[in-house]
Amino acid sequence: MTSTFSTTPGFCPDCGSILPTLKTMGNVVCYNCKKQFQPEIFGSMLTEYTIHFNTYDAEKSKLKVEKEEAEGPVVERKCPKCGHEKMSYATLQLRSADEGQTVFFTCLNCKHKESENS
Template identity: 35%
Template structure:
C-alpha cells in the first residue's frame, strides 16, 4: 500500500501499471520495480474455511465479564466492543451469555 506524498490518501495503480495515481488530488508518481517486492497481497493465499470451535469451552472464547443476562439471570458473559457510531461517541458493548447464548448490547447514552 502506498500513500500520496501530497495529501496522504491511498495511491492506486495507474492505467499503465507503471505509475501510482492519487484519486483524491490527482498526484502521480512513477512505480519502481522494488515497489512490488515490498508489498503484500492476498493473491495466492488460501481460505481454509471457518474454524471449528465446537470443542472449545464458551468461557475460553474471548474475554468475559460479570454482567447479568436478561434472559436467564446468569452472571457471566463474553463481550466485545465495537465503534459503530461516530468516532466522537463511545463504543457499543456486545454481550453473549456463557450459559444460554443470549446476545444483547449496551450503549452509553
C-alpha cells in the first residue's frame, strides 16, 4: 500500500497524525489509525545525548569563597540569614520596560542571595 500523505519523520504516513514519541526501541503505534511502524519512521531524528556532571571539591570551594570579593557595589543592608550589615548588589531589567528593575543582593559574609523588585 502506498502512502496517502507526503510526510516528514514523526508523522504517520497513512493518516498524517503526529506519532507518539519514541520511548523504547519497540514499534511505534499511531494514536489515530492504530497502525504500527518501526522506529525508523522517525528517520534521523533519533539523537544520543551524553550528560557530564560537574564535580564538587569542598576545599577549592572554601578557598574561592575566602578569596572572592564583592560581586558588585556594596550597600549597608542587613542579611536576613546571618545578620551581617553589608551586602553587594546587581540590577537587571527582567520585567517590562514600564516596570521597575529587579535588584539582586548578596551577603558579603554568608553569600546568601535575595532579590527585590523595585
